[in-house]
Amino acid sequence: MIRPLLRTALVLTTALAAATANADVLAGKYCEAGCDRFRSVSIFGDAMNGNTEPLSLLGGPTHSGLLDASAMVYDPGEKTVLVADFFGQKIHVFPADARGDVAPLRAFSSPQMGQPRNVVRVAGQDEYIALSSNFVLAFARTATGSTAPLRMTSFAPMVINNASGLAYLPGSDEIAVGDYEDLGGGLARGEVLVFPRAINGAPLPSRRIGGAQTQLGSYVNALAVDAARGELFVLVTDADSRSRIVVFPVGADGDVAPLRVIGGDQTQMVNAAGLDYYAFRDELLVASGTFNSATTHVLGFARGASGNVAPSRDISGPDTGVGGASGWASVVGVPLALVYADGFE
16 A cells, blocks of 8 residues: 555656656757748657657747747756747747747847857856857856847957857867858868857967868858767768768867768758757757758767768658748757756656
8 A cells, every 4th residue: 555645746756747757859940031930940759750740839929039040959957948049139048848939038139149140058157158150259147138248259250250050068168169261262161169168359269170181061050069978069061062960079179080970862961050969869960951952851860870871860741841941950859857856857
C-alpha cells in the first residue's frame, strides 16, 4: 500500500512532468513579400521527420512582435529561446514553451545594434552577446526596450567585414564570430575570428581560423559549439551554394585542417543558413534552403558524422508550410525542460 503522502508526491511529480517535460525542434524563417510574415517560427516534435506539419507556430501580428527569426538559441539557465529578428531589428526573449501569437518576456533593440544577425547567452556573466554585420555588442540579460550596449567593438570593416555566425566558448571565455575575407576579383574565403568575451573598442582578435586548409568555403553562415567535447562546428557555403559543416577544436588557430567535414550531395545541404548542436540528442541540426532556394530542409546529423553522408533527420515537403519563397533561416533544439532541484531530470 502506498502511503498517502507518497501517493500525493507521485501524483504531483507525474502531473508536473506531463505539464512541463517537452523537447522540440524550432525552425525559423526569413520572410519576403507574399509569405506569412508573422508566423516566424515552426515548432516540430523532438523526433519528427519527413513531410510533416509542425505541431504549432510561434508568432503573430498582435503580441509577438516577430517579423523573422534569423537566428535562435536556447538559454538553459532561464529556459528561454532568444530570437534575433533581423528585419524587426530586435532581440526577443520567449519562454521555451511559448506558442502562438504571444508576447515575449522582454525584447530589446539598440541604434548601435541595428539589424541583429545572431545572439548568445553568456552563462555566469548575466549578459547577452549580439552580432550585427560589423559589430559585436554586449547587453545586460535583463535588457528591455531601446537600450545602449554595455560595450561594443568599434567600426573596423577590414576586420569584421560582414559577420554571420556567433558562438560562446565557455572554456576560454571567448566568442567566435563567422566572417569572410575578400580575396579580390569577386572571390571570398570564410574565416572564424575569436575575441575575448569582454572585448570593447577595436576588434582585435586573439586568434583566427582561416586559410586554404580550413575548407571554410566562400563564407561562414553559422557556428555552434560542443563545450563538453571542445569542438566548434562551422556551417559554410561555397560559391556554388553547396554547404557543409567543418569541425575544429575550440582552440584552433591559423590555417589548420579540420577534424572532420560533413559535406557532399547526399547531405542535401544547399544554401544552409542555420546550425545548432542539440546536446539532448547529440545531434547537429541544420536549416537548409534559405529564401529563394529550390528546396527547404531541416536536417539532422549525428554529432560525430563525417564525409558525404545522408542525414538522419530530414523535415521537408509541402506539409511543413515552408518553401522557397521564405525558406529556413535558423534552427534550435529545445531539450527537456523539467529539472528538479537536486539536478536530476
